[in-house]
Amino acid sequence: MKAWSAPVVPQFRFETPSAPGRLRVHDTARSRLVETGPEQGTARLYVCGITPYDATHLGHANTYVTFDLLNRVWRDLGLEVHYAQNVTDIDDPLLERAQATGQDWTELAEDQTELFRSDMEALRVLPPQDYVGAVESIPEVVALLERMKPTGTIYQVDDPAHPDWYFTTSEAPGFGQVGGLSEQEMIARFSEMGGDPERPGKRHPLDCLVWRLEREGEPAWDSSLGRGRPGWHIECTAIALDHLGAAFDVQGGGSDLAFPHHEMCAAEATVATGKPFAEVYMHSGMVALDGEKMSKSKGNLELVSRLRRKGHDPMAIRLALLAHHYRSDWEWSGDDMTRAETRLAHWREAVQQGAALDATQVIADARAALRTDLDAPSALGLIDAWAQASVTVGGDDTAAPGLVRDFVDAVLGVAL
Incomplete structure (x- = not known):
């Protein structure tokens, strides 16, 4: 699957004093700041992508701008970055929306994926080197499950009609460490997030579906496991391992993915490889609207494409997102857009004339802020003062x- 076009980024190589030489971010699994990325060479990043049944809302944009900032800060440190992202272009929400609207599910997926690409281009998000759909990853998913069979951790439920394949989470070393929840909390959360803890025939309520056998009227693919399609978690596990290898640097996504999604991926990968799935689990906060988290299912959305159609500069949209620390939960309002547009105009005016303050120190201080848990609000404040x-x-x-x-273009991703 093709990603979107890359923006032209200045080759910014300006040395400054007093900036940390490594990036530190908050690791959800350890609940503290840790250094991430190698000292030199290539950093490896996997960010969970969209399920393309609706348009890109600001909650999505907040996540992808967060990890674009991570990507850019790593590059500012002189690292190469290998970035992979999936598209869940076969899943229940997509099929349900297609049925409700009368649209072919493949057309719906492609239409919404293309809209996402255009939003990412507008926001100047660097594209992943590997942009992989769930459908095209099916051979890798099946190969991974065949690799796991000898461990005894995948099994078929005792259901004559639908003997689907499941993964035994309780046998995975360290299961529960990513989300940091108790077993009862995990079961409750699993149910809330579309899991099936009460399904008869499972070994444990937290076991997760890895291969769903064919149902009448649903798309399915031939495999050694029977004709069917992959579960959500195993899709990302297979894509990440295939393109990045085990123990890659950062697994990223919104905080709602810490459990069950990233927990399940980590468990599956650990069993399959004997190594950690990722070194750091990094999560962006949730964006609310009208008092609740933006959600496709609830329909309380502000869309990037809608803001663009109204004539708002995508660079102002990006600044509105960067004005909030990536780990914070916050609520969108029209004031965010107004403040961002004022800031953008002020910065553009400033770069058209001679400066009163030394750029060296401003850039050094902004780098220090960004290399300390991606503190974009502080970096923006420093540019404001300049x-x-x-x-x-x-x-x-x-x-x-x-x-x-x-610097603002290369590292903050804002073209002035």
Whole structure:
């Protein structure tokens, strides 16, 4: 599957003092800041992608801008980045929406994936090198399940009509460490998030579906496990292991994915490889609207495409997201857009004239903020102060505006 077009990014290689030499982020599994990414070479990143049955809302955009910032900060440290992302282009919500609207499920998936691509391009999100649909990953999923069979951790439920395949989570070393929940909390959360803890024939309520055998009227594919389709968790596990290998640097997504999705992926991969799935589990906060988390199922959405159609500059949309720390939960309002548009105009005015403040220190301080748990709000505040001095006081430094402009573009992803 093709990703979206990459933005043109300035080759920013400007050395500054006083900035940390490694990036530290919050690891959900350890509940503390940890260094992430190698000291040199290639950092490996997997971010869970969309289920393409509806348009990109600001909760989605918040997640993908968060991990784009991670990608850019790693690159600013001189690292290469191998980034992989999936598209869950076969799953129950997609099939249900297609049936409700009378649209072919493959057309619905492609239409919404293309809209997502256009939103990501507009927001100047760097595309993944590997953009992989669930359907095209089916051979890798089946190969992974065949690899797991000898461990005895996958089994078929005792259901003559639908003897689906499940994974025994309780036998996975460290199961429960990603989300940090008790067993009863996990069971409750599993049920809330579409799991089936009460299904008869399972070994344990937390065992997760890995291969759903064919139902009448549903798409299915031939395999050694029987004709069917993959479960959600095993899809991401197979894609990540196939493209990044085990123990990659960061598994990313929204905080609602910590359990069950990332927990289940980690368990499956550990059993299959004997190694950790990822070194760090990093999660962005939830964005609310009208007092509740933005959700396709609830319909309380503000869409990136709708804001764009109204004439809002995508760079202002990006700034509105970066103004909130990536781990925070927050509520969207029109004031976010107004403040971001004012900030964008102020920055653009500032880079058109001579600077009063030295760019070296401003960039060093902004780098230090970003390398300390991706503190974008502090970095934005530093650029604000530089822009204010440039606009109100002016100066003779004609090189500084170009340096700040290129830094903002290359690292914050905002084209001025």
